[in-house]
Amino acid sequence: MAKLLEYDGVVIGAGHNGMICSAYLAKCGQKIMVVEKNMEVGGGLDSHEDRNYPGFWHNIHSVFHRGLTMLPWFKDLELENFGIHYYRPDPGVVHHFLDKTYLGWFADVKRTAESIARFSKKDAATFLDIWTRWQPVVKNIVFPETYAVPIPIEEKRPLLEKLSAGREYLRYFETTPEEFVLQHFEHPCVQAFIGFLGVMRGYELDAPKTGYLIPAMIAWGVNPQLCRGTSHALGDNLAHMMSHNGVDYIEANGAERILVKKGQATAVVLEDGTVIKARKFIASNVNPVETFIKLVGRENLKPEFADMAESFRFSQTTPIFATNLALNERPKYITEEKYPEVAGSFMHIVGLEEYQDLKDLFEDCRTGQLPRKPFMNGATPSHHDPTQAPPGKATAFMWQLATYNLWGNALNWDKARGEWLQKQLSVWQRFAPNLDENNILSIDSTTPLDIERHDKNMYCGDWMVGEYSGDQALENRPFPGWGQYRTPIDSLYLCGSSCHPGGNITGAPGYNAARVIAESLGLKPWWTPLDFKEHLKRLK
Template sequence: MSHVESSYDVVVIGGGHNGLICANYLQRAGLSVCVFESRLEAGGGLCTEETTIPGFLHNLASVFHDAVEIMPAMKDLELARYGIEYVKPEVQLGLALREGRPFLQYDTVEKTCRAIERRSHADAVAWNAMAEGYDEYFRTLIMPALYAPPPKPSEQALALEETEQGRGFLRMVRATPLDVACDGFVDEATRAALLFQLLVPRGVVYDSAGLGMMIPLVVTGIEQSHLAKGGSHHLAHALWRALISAKGKLRGTLRVSEIVIEGGRAAGVVLETGERVKATKAVVSAIDIEQTFLDLVAEKHLPATFRKTVASHKPDEFSLFGVHVALREPPRYRGAALEPDLDRACKVGVGFESTADFHELFADVRLGRLPERPRLFACCPTLFDHSQAPPERHTAFCWAIAPYHLKDGGADAWDQHAAAFAKRCLDAWREVAPNMGGDNILAMRTLSPRDIPRKLENMREGGVFGGRMTQDQLDAFRPLPELSDYRTPIKGLYLAGASQHPGGGILGACGAIAAEAVAEDLRIHPWWS
């Protein structure tokens, strides 16, 4: 069957938020851009579905949008005009402990310190001191760096050496999050609350060498959880509306099967339908690097050593097991008797009570064992946005940190263990919220680590962060040193996925920086600067 070849200046592979942001910037720079998305609804992890009962909306991947107050695309693309609205819960975090007073973190340092004071005077003082010491530093230096190409390691160190805060930051770069949490705070619940918040949405494990500097980021509260009204897919809708308004194109349910290379340069794509699409100036891949180089680029166009290096890229260290429920009433936590605000916390940690819990959990994950006692991230979005469920009804979910590959049976073994593990998760949730069972649960849907790449194939091995967040895959080494500037060994082929600096989560940085790289090479003025 013959196909008429269509042509654009830029073709973007993948309609997740990074691909859509990149496309929006380039379309507004005067280029003709088309995004190809394999799923029916663009947005990647921004997927909201009625997966239990009609009228009950469940966010199956992305939920906590912590960077919307600092994300340049929100203002640059005027996304509020295209329908996206957010709510920021006052109570950002609660740890539901089996005994004793819960830990609470609020949307301001002052309110958080008042809550910590009720547990530990020493930690309240230490929290306030760390926040005051690093707030301006993070706002003026660290956060803007998320939206710029990563500097060389030596350049970063030289800049940090100039100030007291910078030298303190360098010291934390040599420590683990556990080291910094234990050095700075005495209460086990405070330490657990800090380490808990690094896992989701940041993908940072408690004992990762060189990532201790993430602790002040949590303490300052510069990044705060926001929930998209109407569900996370409303951000995707705003992005594609903005693109269409700018005369860009988005074509769904069309899978790219090949990146066309002509004369050593990316010249377009071939779709699974057989249609060829020409890209006269650039092809931008907003999917993972494994699909890009091992599946879509023919082997003859890349050195064997490069393909081997791509294949060695380390996936996320852990995955998430999701239990999504339709409810008659929201979770009611036992700990609310001591701290009533626990019942209106955005994120609730279950089973994260001390540093020992992290040791135990990751001992299981690293050996591929199903945790006997699941540790959960719980959230009830309808406490803050009633539009996601029918009147006087609610939706909620819990994520359990879990391995992708099980010791016995590998990833496919999740299919036989999912139902039993979901029950184990609900049992753990009910231990601290007794109403999370019985006729309060109207319906349930699970999403196991194995189900994640079945639904969103860009999330390889059930990883939602685009690759392991360790020092050898961060900054100038993310995802690989030779790919860290968003360019590739093939001229005209660029990368914009979560594999790039600064990583996963709804930051919008990977798409924005990729657009800047394309504009620079084409000598187009980046209007957004």
């Protein structure tokens, strides 16, 4: 006989957005259940111990957490009380070149500009100018918009046009990231550096209406932080925080069906047949294809909406081939001899020599080919957090953006894995020659197909959980007309990375969805969510 449970609300998917959303609503007095398909909560906050060498830990998905301790939900939910700690390495990024020069992104913008000036004094001056001009844009528009329910551009534009920062935002709103980079920077290495950092945030080079994100990135800063005890420690701490606030959760028993009665979502059926009745709401942290086509079912949707859900696009350029190493000693980069400061960098970029390499990669990804020229970004987590490797040892990884549908079929990755792994490693070794057989204890890899196998929400290996382009961004994410976390099914909401503002560990989709759900239920939020339209009206 099927087990029957009943809660005020059910959240599907215990990634960080689902956990954040559930905690905000639990603190509103609601009884919440979170259901998770995987063995552990956390979603992309996943880490594995090396299969051959105990004590070496590899971060499988998310690693670079940008400014996380300054985000509103981190403070509101008092995460620091649950033992979480972050390291802030400086420089945040070093881009190595074979001639032993480098580009670096430091906490001090002047040091960043100095590294750019070694390649182009004009580009350094441009970088500083953009950084200065866009400080008020990020502070007053981009960051507030990230942590607010998005409003249509038709409502936003007249308010922005009254503000100097708003006019700066609109100046690049219609452009693509590539257009911004190529129009403002002249040196091919600098173009590659800035363009690639945008790409590694999930931006599409040629996506219209996203060009403003590049100057926002410059002004906001890269600011990557590393979670002590691997990225999974954040997922674990979020789980403790949920329990502290009275949220119940189930692992290894995912949602199989959302029951709909007379146009209203009423219950969630789990894989083992358990039925969880939702007295007030259901919030889905999984992608819209999974939510609407699999869980809700076409029979409960209007045909045009079902078609729109089924046509939701996943990125062809965000999937990653990861190489993870257990080492006797950390990688020592050729750049360190002249510039010892690069050893302390969090992110390392190798193999990317000019902007054309990025354009070629995008073409290879979209045509299902292996990258014609490997270039990667990665880190040595144990250098900053000794808990991630045994004493005196090291862990390191590199990520290569790569196609999911290799040669037209993702299963081809199972055949190509070994050869590509060696090719990727050989490029890395040119920049860190000590990565030899005497140093490498264990080597492992994750293909774009493996990403989907491990996290079913990341269709096609897309960790952004949906291509980020103008018609799938801001108020159009996931679909035009449905960008405010609501759905055409009464009492069913979305709270995951397929919503504004997209993937990465921002917590913003869960944070924003909690506000929409609370207000829909007539609950007064205990926190202070921002009404973005009213915020713009108050600016001068």
